[in-house]
Amino acid sequence: MYGKVKKLVSGLCLVAMFMLTFAQAAFASDQPVQLISANLYIYKFGYVGFSGKVDVSNLSPQKNVTIHYTPGDGTWYDTDASYEGPAEAGHEKWGFSISTNSMNNTHPELANAETIQFAIKYEVNGQTYWDNNNGHNYSVSRYTESSTILGKPNVLRSYDEISQDTFLGGVYVKNLGFSKQVKIKYTTDNWATTKEADASFSMPANSDDSVEAWHFTVDHIAPSVSQIKYAISYTVNGQTYWDNNYGQNYTVSR
Structure with missing residues (x-):
């Protein structure tokens, strides 16, 4: 009897382990935040702009989406993304756009940026999720007057x-x-x-x-x-x- 109980407990443990592993795998495959696209460009008047779109799972009405970026000057900066509209079922599209401006000197860190590295932070329900390009960060570099990368879409x-x-x-x-x-x-x-x-x-x-x-x-x-x-x-x-x-x-x- 003891042996049967032991086997039963062992079997239940294996099932529990399998369910846990499956749950972990399912969670790992679900990406609550993903880059759609990003662009580094130069206006005809010499302004430099950095913009993009982000896809997030709509896990709660209250959420924050932040772009964490560095223009290669040794400092990391943050800029907020804002809601733009619904995406596919259960998802939303958010956007961000910053640029230099010779009149009020906004975002001077972009002025001489040849390459911008960045990651996306998504805060919702007390949790923080990242899309950092599988640990490599995203990178967009100047190429002629404009350079574009794609994330989620092909x-x-x-x-x-x-x-x-x-x-x-x-x-x-x-x-x-x-x-x-x-x-x-x-x-x-x-x-x-x-x-x-x-x-x-x-x-x-x-x-x-x-x-x-x-x-x-x-x-x-x-x-x-x-x-x-x-x-x-x-x-x-x-x-x-x-x-x-x-x-x-x-x-x-x-």
């Missing part, structure tokens, strides 16, 4: 506009393979009909070629079209990734 809209009879825009993609295809799926009549347009490679988006900038141009948009809705697909290594604005699609108006 494809991300950059800009869009309708200019006279032309619909044009830009896309960022992670450089996951040499052969890739970027397409725009769009509608001019609220999805009654759809069309596709190919995007073309424009240039590397940063110094290490981890992100590429692509662009698209659609001519002969009818004067009667006042609004275009669209989503972006990115196919590489046999996989297709989408940026459809968290299921809402993008909308651009004249």
